[in-house]
Amino acid sequence: MDTVGPAKADLALTGEGADKTQALTYPRIDCRNVSVYYDDKQAVFDVSLAIHDRAVTALIGPSGCGKSTFLRCLNRMNDTIEGAKVTGDIFMEGENINSPDVDPVLLRSRVGMVFQKPNPFPKSIYDNIAYGPRIHGMVDSREDLDAVVEKSLRRAGLWEEVKDRLSQPGTSLSGGQQQRLCIARAIAVRPEVILMDEPCSALDPIATARIEELIDELRKRYCIVIVTHSMQQAARVSQRTAFFHLGNLVEMGDTDQIFTNPRERRTEDYITGRFG
Amino acid sequence: MSEHIVSAFTDELEKIAADLMRMGGIVETMILDSCTAVDRNNHDMARDVITRDPEVDRLEEEVERQIVSLIARRQPMAHDLRSVFSALKTAGELERIGDLSKNIGKRTLMLDESVPVAMRHGVARMARPVSLQLHMVLDAYATGNAEAAKTVWESDDDIDQHYNSLFREMLTYMIEDPRTISAGAHMLFMAKNLERIGDHCTNIAEFIYFQITGEYLIPHERPKTPNTGI
Numbered sequence: 001m002d003t004v005g006p007a008k009a010d011l012a013l014t015g016e017g018a019d020k021t022q023a024l025t026y027p028r029i030d031c032r033n034v035s036v037y038y039d040d041k042q043a044v045f046d047v048s049l050a051i052h053d054r055a056v057t058a059l060i061g062p063s064g065c066g067k068s069t070f071l072r073c074l075n076r077m078n079d080t081i082e083g084a085k086v087t088g089d090i091f092m093e094g095e096n097i098n099s100p101d102v103d104p105v106l107l108r109s110r111v112g113m114v115f116q117k118p119n120p121f122p123k124s125i126y127d128n129i130a131y132g133p134r135i136h137g138m139v140d141s142r143e144d145l146d147a148v149v150e151k152s153l154r155r156a157g158l159w160e161e162v163k164d165r166l167s168q169p170g171t172s173l174s175g176g177q178q179q180r181l182c183i184a185r186a187i188a189v190r191p192e193v194i195l196m197d198e199p200c201s202a203l204d205p206i207a208t209a210r211i212e213e214l215i216d217e218l219r220k221r222y223c224i225v226i227v228t229h230s231m232q233q234a235a236r237v238s239q240r241t242a243f244f245h246l247g248n249l250v251e252m253g254d255t256d257q258i259f260t261n262p263r264e265r266r267t268e269d270y271i272t273g274r275f276g
Numbered sequence: 277m278s279e280h281i282v283s284a285f286t287d288e289l290e291k292i293a294a295d296l297m298r299m300g301g302i303v304e305t306m307i308l309d310s311c312t313a314v315d316r317n318n319h320d321m322a323r324d325v326i327t328r329d330p331e332v333d334r335l336e337e338e339v340e341r342q343i344v345s346l347i348a349r350r351q352p353m354a355h356d357l358r359s360v361f362s363a364l365k366t367a368g369e370l371e372r373i374g375d376l377s378k379n380i381g382k383r384t385l386m387l388d389e390s391v392p393v394a395m396r397h398g399v400a401r402m403a404r405p406v407s408l409q410l411h412m413v414l415d416a417y418a419t420g421n422a423e424a425a426k427t428v429w430e431s432d433d434d435i436d437q438h439y440n441s442l443f444r445e446m447l448t449y450m451i452e453d454p455r456t457i458s459a460g461a462h463m464l465f466m467a468k469n470l471e472r473i474g475d476h477c478t479n480i481a482e483f484i485y486f487q488i489t490g491e492y493l494i495p496h497e498r499p500k501t502p503n504t505g506i
Contacts, residue, residue, distance in 0.1 A: 231351075231353060232351050235353070259353050259354060259357070260353075260354060260357060260358065260490060261354065261358070261490030261491075262354050267354075268354050268355060269278065271353040271354050272280065272352070272353050272354050272355060272356045273280045273281050273282060273285065274277070274278050274279065274280055274281065
């Protein structure tokens with residue numbers, strides 16, 4: 001079975017209603033001994049962790065701790081950086097995504113990404129969403145495409161706000177709306193995993209709350225990994241939290257445990273504001 | 277534990293702990309003094325205990341106010357979170373201990389010289405181990421000693437047994453001389469108040485243990501003599 005690339009028949013995406021305990025029962029991504037080097041400098045050291053499906057996993061840690069670098073391993077975004085080298089194995093559905101046989105473009109349609117700064121294409125709202133399904137050949141007709149656009153915008157909680165102006169440029173939206181547009185764009189290609197790299201750090205508290213509400217909604221269908229500098233945000237939106245420091249994974253556990261009773265002194269010092 | 281990067285955060289947590297210790301100190305003497313007042317039939321002392329209670333109430337409010345404000349402004353995590361949670365709950369328990377001691381003082385005012393000395397001694401004898409429980413649990417709080425908190429938690433059964441034996445003793449006085457029934461009834465309530473204070477100390481021990489270790493003490497694992505039906 002071809003496990004890389006969007007499954008065309010799977011219009012239902014993944015099932016709904018999975019609760020938290022079920023969500024934590026099996027991993028979607030299994031990372032083993034992952035190290036990342038930028039030329040001679042090692043940025044991530046031998047990280048092994050499991051990322052669960054239908055759950056939000058938060059990666060936290062001080063600036064330069066390797067959390068964003070690690071996140072970028074999950075859809076091979078480090079391939080695009082000159083001099084970057086990733087070692088170790090990252091299994092999705094039993095397949096090692098670091099294998100040379102894996103097409104990174106198809107991989108990135110399975111593992112969508114949302115960035116710190118909203119980055120809509122300089123196209124209409126409609127085309128921002130339609131772009132991915134079109135190039136991946138996921139739709140056969142205009143009606144199908146319309147349906148995908150509407151469904152994606154609905155899931156991103158943006159449909160009601162933009163349904164009457166789909167032909168306007170994506171960049172005409174507010175910052176928070178643009179970020180939800182980017183999330184809608186990511187889910188339009190029916191990914192299994194959504195990576196978010198500080199998705200709210202450029203947004204005001206109201207727009208942040210809307211994104212967090214959206215993340216909570218998306219968690220029912222997707223595996224979500226979020227890098228955030230806001231510990232409160234990690235505590236609010238995630239079920240699992242991993243703490244990185246100096247390129248090492250210090251501690252990973254249920255979010256409740258990490259924020260009420262961390263096992264490691266370095267985690268405690270960081271989340272209580274005693275670092276350095 | 278090292279200090280916060282924002283030093284005012286450390287100062288605020290220390291202020292809460294200091295207010296809590298002050299509350300603890302006041303209620304500890306309230307327990308002892310209320311029972312000394314019973315023992316010596318000293319109404320002035322009983323009235324003095326009663327007048328100290330509003331200060332305890334005020335401190336509880338003060339601790340609560342500081343904690344609400346700290347949560348809103350600093351969003352404490354991990355040990356900090358557990359310590360403000362524990363302080364909030366402990367303040368409530370200390371306030372109740374203050375009320376119960378005040379109540380002993382009020383009942384003392386209803387007794388006169390006719391009450392047999394032996395009955396008075398009974399209540400006074402129970403005050404010592406109860407106030408010691410509080411003293412030890414506050415020490416555990418001040419020193420951050422989880423094992424000391426657990427020791428207090430495990431020894432509440434001694435207080436319960438003391439109460440049961442005092443209960444039986446009071447019954448014998450009342451049976452022997454029905455004129456002591458009125459005083460005996462008051463004294464039974466006093467003894468019950470002391471027994472309740474022991475329970476509040478147990479609760480405080482649980483909060484402190486959680487604050488320090490992040491683990492819960494499980495109530496049904498606490499040593500307990502089978503219920504005597506009292």
